[in-house]
Amino acid sequence: MNEQLFPDNFLSSLSAENGFNEENFIKTHQLSDAPTSIRLNPFKLSAVKKDEQVPWCADGFYLNTRPSFTFDPLFHAGCYYVQEASSMFIDHIFKNIRPNIDGAVKVLDLCAAPGGKSTLLNSAINEEDLLLANEIIKTRVPVLTDNLSRWGQANVIVSNNDPKDIGRLKSFFDIILVDAPCSGSGMFRKDPQAMNEWSEANVELCHQRQERILANILPALNEDGYLIYSTCSYSHQENEDILDWLCQEFDLESIRIPIYKEWGIVETQSATQKAWGYRFYPDQVKGEGLFASCLKKKTNTGDLGTFKNNMQQKISSKEIDQVKAYINNADNYYYFKVQDDWLAINRAHKESLNILQRHLYLKKSGVRIGKLMGKDLIPDHELALSTIINKDAVLQTELTYDQAIQYLRRDNIDLSPTEKGWSLMNFEGQALGWAKLLPNRINNYYPKEIRIFSSAGSPAP
Numbered sequence: 383m384n385e386q387l388f389p390d391n392f393l394s395s396l397s398a399e400n401g402f403n404e405e406n407f408i409k410t411h412q413l414s415d416a417p418t419s420i421r422l423n424p425f426k427l428s429a430v431k432k433d434e435q436v437p438w439c440a441d442g443f444y445l446n447t448r449p450s451f452t453f454d455p456l457f458h459a460g461c462y463y464v465q466e467a468s469s470m471f472i473d474h475i476f477k478n479i480r481p482n483i484d485g486a487v488k489v490l491d492l493c494a495a496p497g498g499k500s501t502l503l504n505s506a507i508n509e510e511d512l513l514l515a516n517e518i519i520k521t522r523v524p525v526l527t528d529n530l531s532r533w534g535q536a537n538v539i540v541s542n543n544d545p546k547d548i549g550r551l552k553s554f555f556d557i558i559l560v561d562a563p564c565s566g567s568g569m570f571r572k573d574p575q576a577m578n579e580w581s582e583a584n585v586e587l588c589h590q591r592q593e594r595i596l597a598n599i600l601p602a603l604n605e606d607g608y609l610i611y612s613t614c615s616y617s618h619q620e621n622e623d624i625l626d627w628l629c630q631e632f633d634l635e636s637i638r639i640p641i642y643k644e645w646g647i648v649e650t651q652s653a654t655q656k657a658w659g660y661r662f663y664p665d666q667v668k669g670e671g672l673f674a675s676c677l678k679k680k681t682n683t684g685d686l687g688t689f690k691n692n693m694q695q696k697i698s699s700k701e702i703d704q705v706k707a708y709i710n711n712a713d714n715y716y717y718f719k720v721q722d723d724w725l726a727i728n729r730a731h732k733e734s735l736n737i738l739q740r741h742l743y744l745k746k747s748g749v750r751i752g753k754l755m756g757k758d759l760i761p762d763h764e765l766a767l768s769t770i771i772n773k774d775a776v777l778q779t780e781l782t783y784d785q786a787i788q789y790l791r792r793d794n795i796d797l798s799p800t801e802k803g804w805s806l807m808n809f810e811g812q813a814l815g816w817a818k819l820l821p822n823r824i825n826n827y828y829p830k831e832i833r834i835f836s837s838a839g840s841p842a843p
């Protein structure tokens with residue numbers, strides 16, 4: 383029976399793991415479904431339905447039933463992210479280590495797509511902090527930028543690079559999250575197809591890739607900076623063995639994270655007993671399989687050195703003033719152009735932006751505001767979803783549920799405009815995007831690539 387449910391040698395490979403209870407583990411996979419959970423966007427408070435708190439994350443909530451997120455306009459507005467509950471433990475780790483670093487921090491999420499942990503980190507940092515979310519696989523970058531655009535913050539940059547490229551930014555980051563590609567056993571209940579990919583040989587390949595990724599990125603971590611390492615695998619080779627290797631090869635120091643017994647998380651120690659890790663088994667926590675850990679870097683790998691900034695553009699202050707009219711607390715931002723588009727990033731990040739532009743392939747920087755055409759701004763979708771937009775500077779149209787779904791499908795909207803011009807299309811006060819109001823029709827500018835494609839009828843809200 384067991385061998386039918388799980389891949390060959392999978393259960394036996396876990397039998398010696400701390401806290402592993404084979405019988406309960408099997409039962410949970412046979413008899414229960416993965417719980418549904420969401421994490422709220424603290425910058426977009428809304429009346430999202432939520433049932434029970436995730437114990438280790440203040441913004442995390444379980445839902446008793448799984449709604450159709452595709453047909454919830456508040457999901458598209460970025461009011462929450464649908465995230466597996468165990469993953470939200472990264473918030474608990476971050477909040478434990480953040481107070482140990484003075485001043486603003488630069489945070490890297492190295493393996494970021496689709497952006498679950500990036501949106502989490504984005505919620506956890508302050509405006510003066512910077513988040514670089516990187517994804518190596520080009521085709522996975524758009525979903526990452528979409529999710530971060532929905533989150534709405536102007537202190538985020540997205541890159542599409544190999545960890546080796548980022549490793550050249552010596553001592554640039556204060557906190558690095560490596561949510562590593564892994565053999566994926568922690569997702570077996572949620573995605574049974576993942577079992578077809580599992581083998582001991584694949585675990586070994588993942589282990590080697592994890593070491594390669596970590597060795598490449600560690601030079602970019604500042605002295606006294608923190609590495610958060612996580613996988614969704616149960617395998618010792620991908621977890622505790624990696625921690626021992628990090629402590630031995632790079633002289634990192636493991637950080638113990640306080641947890642409550644009633645959370646059901648298993649604290650483990652590596653073979654050398656030098657490192658602590660946190661294991662999530664679905665029969666013991668309300669969530670899927672996860673391994674998480676945190677280490678501190680004790681060595682100095684030098685710094686980037688200084689360089690002359692030759693990327694300054696000549697831009698007219700008149701144009702900047704025009705753009706600023708659309709931004710709240712406009713003086714807090716640095717404005718720059720990429721081709722014809724105007725963008726804004728928190729002023730504190732001008733220097734970092736310059737360095738990152740020079741070294742990496744940037745796919746999103748702060749918030750894209752739009753293009754100036756004479757006196758008018760052709761607003762970008764990112765501006766609509768951002769939390770920096772000055773809503774008083776634009777028209778706003780409140781939509782009913784059915785109109786919001788028409789809008790998100792990029793259909794015609796049953797509505798007769800009374801005003802003329804670019805308007806935010808809102809649902810329950812939350813912006814979904816732009817439309818252009820004309821005397822007798824509405825031009826729907828919801829981006830084609832992310833419109834609702836499903837032909838299913840929309841369920842009642």
Ligand SMILES: C[S@@+](CC[C@H](N)C(=O)[O-])C[C@H]1O[C@@H](n2cnc3c(N)ncnc32)[C@H](O)[C@@H]1O
Nearest residue numbers: 493494495496497498499518519561562563595
């Ligand atoms: C576990 S997933 C990340 C999930 C993401 N952190 C989240 O919470 O939504 C691992 C990511 O690593 C990326 N990846 C695969 N190979 C990689 C490599 N050699 N270096 C860096 N990232 C890699 C994958 O494309 C994938 O997006």
